[in-house]
Amino acid sequence: MPPTDSSNTLRYYFRFRLSHRLLHGLLMGSFLGLAATGMPLRFPQNAWAVSFTHAVGGFRAILFFHLTFAVLLTLCFFLHLGQILHAAIIKKEAGIFWGPTSLVPQPKDLRDMLQHFRWFLGLGAKPRFDRFTYWEKFDYWAVFWGMAIIGTSGYMMWFSSFFGRFVPGWIFNITLLIHADEALLAVWFIFAIHFFNGHLRPGNFPMDRVIFTGRLSERELEEKHPEEYKRRIAAGSLAEIAADPPPDWLDTLGKIVGSAALAIGFLLLVLTLLAFVAN
Amino acid sequence: MLLNWRQFLRDSAPCREVLSALPRRRWLTAAHSPLSHPRRTALTFPGSPWLYLVAGMLLLGSGRLSAQDCLGCHSIEGLNSERPALTIAPEDFENSIHAALGCSICHTDVVEFPHGTVEQPSCAACHSEQVSEYESSVHGRAKANGDGDVPNCQGCHGPIHALQSVSNANSPVYHLNLPATCGKCHGNAELARKHGIPITNAYQLYMDSIHGRAVARSGLLVAANCSSCHGSHEIRPRNDLDSKVNRKNIAATCGACHAGILASYFPSVHGRAMQAGNLKAPVCADCHTAHQITRVDSESWQLELIQECGTCHEESIRTYRDTLHGQVTALGFTRVARCADCHGSHEILATADPQSSVSPANRVRTCQQCHPQATASFAQFSPHADPKNRERNPGLYYTARFMNALMVVVFGFFGLHTILWLVRSLLARSRPGKPPEEEVWIQPPKEDR
Numbered sequence: 001m002p003p004t005d006s007s008n009t010l011r012y013y014f015r016f017r018l019s020h021r022l023l024h025g026l027l028m029g030s031f032l033g034l035a036a037t038g039m040p041l042r043f044p045q046n047a048w049a050v051s052f053t054h055a056v057g058g059f060r061a062i063l064f065f066h067l068t069f070a071v072l073l074t075l076c077f078f079l080h081l082g083q084i085l086h087a088a089i090i091k092k093e094a095g096i097f098w099g100p101t102s103l104v105p106q107p108k109d110l111r112d113m114l115q116h117f118r119w120f121l122g123l124g125a126k127p128r129f130d131r132f133t134y135w136e137k138f139d140y141w142a143v144f145w146g147m148a149i150i151g152t153s154g155y156m157m158w159f160s161s162f163f164g165r166f167v168p169g170w171i172f173n174i175t176l177l178i179h180a181d182e183a184l185l186a187v188w189f190i191f192a193i194h195f196f197n198g199h200l201r202p203g204n205f206p207m208d209r210v211i212f213t214g215r216l217s218e219r220e221l222e223e224k225h226p227e228e229y230k231r232r233i234a235a236g237s238l239a240e241i242a243a244d245p246p247p248d249w250l251d252t253l254g255k256i257v258g259s260a261a262l263a264i265g266f267l268l269l270v271l272t273l274l275a276f277v278a279n
Numbered sequence: 280m281l282l283n284w285r286q287f288l289r290d291s292a293p294c295r296e297v298l299s300a301l302p303r304r305r306w307l308t309a310a311h312s313p314l315s316h317p318r319r320t321a322l323t324f325p326g327s328p329w330l331y332l333v334a335g336m337l338l339l340g341s342g343r344l345s346a347q348d349c350l351g352c353h354s355i356e357g358l359n360s361e362r363p364a365l366t367i368a369p370e371d372f373e374n375s376i377h378a379a380l381g382c383s384i385c386h387t388d389v390v391e392f393p394h395g396t397v398e399q400p401s402c403a404a405c406h407s408e409q410v411s412e413y414e415s416s417v418h419g420r421a422k423a424n425g426d427g428d429v430p431n432c433q434g435c436h437g438p439i440h441a442l443q444s445v446s447n448a449n450s451p452v453y454h455l456n457l458p459a460t461c462g463k464c465h466g467n468a469e470l471a472r473k474h475g476i477p478i479t480n481a482y483q484l485y486m487d488s489i490h491g492r493a494v495a496r497s498g499l500l501v502a503a504n505c506s507s508c509h510g511s512h513e514i515r516p517r518n519d520l521d522s523k524v525n526r527k528n529i530a531a532t533c534g535a536c537h538a539g540i541l542a543s544y545f546p547s548v549h550g551r552a553m554q555a556g557n558l559k560a561p562v563c564a565d566c567h568t569a570h571q572i573t574r575v576d577s578e579s580w581q582l583e584l585i586q587e588c589g590t591c592h593e594e595s596i597r598t599y600r601d602t603l604h605g606q607v608t609a610l611g612f613t614r615v616a617r618c619a620d621c622h623g624s625h626e627i628l629a630t631a632d633p634q635s636s637v638s639p640a641n642r643v644r645t646c647q648q649c650h651p652q653a654t655a656s657f658a659q660f661s662p663h664a665d666p667k668n669r670e671r672n673p674g675l676y677y678t679a680r681f682m683n684a685l686m687v688v689v690f691g692f693f694g695l696h697t698i699l700w701l702v703r704s705l706l707a708r709s710r711p712g713k714p715p716e717e718e719v720w721i722q723p724p725k726e727d728r
Contacts, residue, residue: 174674
């Protein structure tokens, strides 16, 4: 698409710092791994599940990989907690817990959502989003909730003999059900809803590489996060997030990694949906 | 008596000349064991024909024919081109189990030389019990109905004039040879179809089975062959109540060798049901199959067995599949608990039975086989929990309801959200004029990077 900006010098701003991008990469990789090694067990009656498990090297192997990805995701979870604590205690960024730049839902998010629905139906203008939109916050908290639920239930089953000393055995019936259903919820949500919201919707299609490059053009920042742009202009803090243009190699890497993730995700989505309907 | 007659013949002077002119052969009598004589493979007939005539007259005069006398003619190649079986290789007969009996024991109607039409002798004259068993068998009845394909005595035992004892390794019905003998027909799919035999490749299946391999590869006389299970002369179709492979008789048939298994099967919940006449109760062949019996450590068989239990225990297999045990086995791995690991195999008892491996008293010990640290608390795990059963699994029931509701709410809301968004964006794009702000894909010019 030809450039729509009249000026030849486009300014770029950081949306995600390197540490966030790396953490998202770890999250993405371990989530894809967990989904790929977990779903065969969720739908074991299907030929693809049997073939994949054997291809990986059998039940012991697939379990090993599943547990390895689980440890990586747990690491990701705690690294993120560390990041939050670091921002809150060392950098004293009070804004991460409440306010326009926080991921904690704000009253504005509810208003934005309702306004967005009005726009869907042609009843009003598009809402003006701040740093994080309401669906991005939902994604974030869904993953947070999901990691806590799936992680806890998973570790309880991994160390069932240990936990069996404290909890009655029928809890393990429940942990498996929660683990499996919550995982299916997460897989479908990420590979259908998150993929659409983040990448596939007209406007972002085929993918939004901001999570890989970390950079937005000034125009994008203004269009996608007008409130944040406006606030930074007013406060004169736009320079704080000034960035160089995304390097070519990084953009290409983003395309490759993003396409691979989308492809794996869609394959898993289709396979699990078909298996779910067939059962 | 024969001996005396021969003695007489030998001692009488006029005969001596004739006898010395006859080819030197073994006397096929009880007094002259075939083994004590050197084997002659080719017969020659020296002397002039009248010599034979004299000999024949002398023999007739004695009133009794010996095998040697008969073979004088019946060993001639091409004796009757239409009935080649009339030519008998002397050594075959000499080595046969019946050699000592001579010919006229069976061919009682041959009393003169040369003879006219000879009746086919009946084996029943001596083997009346076996023949009457045969006549009531599936083979015998088919034969009586004019079925030309079914075997008669010779069909299995081999040519009558070369008949060997069942303990002789050359006999077609010798333990190690019998499968191939039965397989001549029961490995022929065309024959099986023609006669409506449900298993068209019993021989091939058997030869790949643990029994077949033990017989054919290991040469084990103690491994079951066809007749071990089906009987020999008395073979009956499996729906015949007297058949050794009828459902109600299978346990006893297998138990003839597997006595220890039979002893644990009979008191089991299945064994008792079977003895009470419950035709649905599993018998050996339901789990182990008939002709394809494999080693019990075969993984594919162990996994198939779960399905087999599930043919009756439908509810149990459905709930089993909801657990990790059931999922891993469904993927094709046996590392986790299968039905028999908890319930036992031949000795399965009802859960209510205190002796049962899954009775409340024994459950922890059963779990500990795989989970050594299992406690009574751990053993409260339900390997067959049904999320739809509120009475038995209230926690699971409500959790499942909650998860379902969560799914419906999340995908209901975001499904709608996504569809509305997509439609609105596409509509906005298709509208002529300035595209809405959000739909602009901003791609900086290459040179600006």
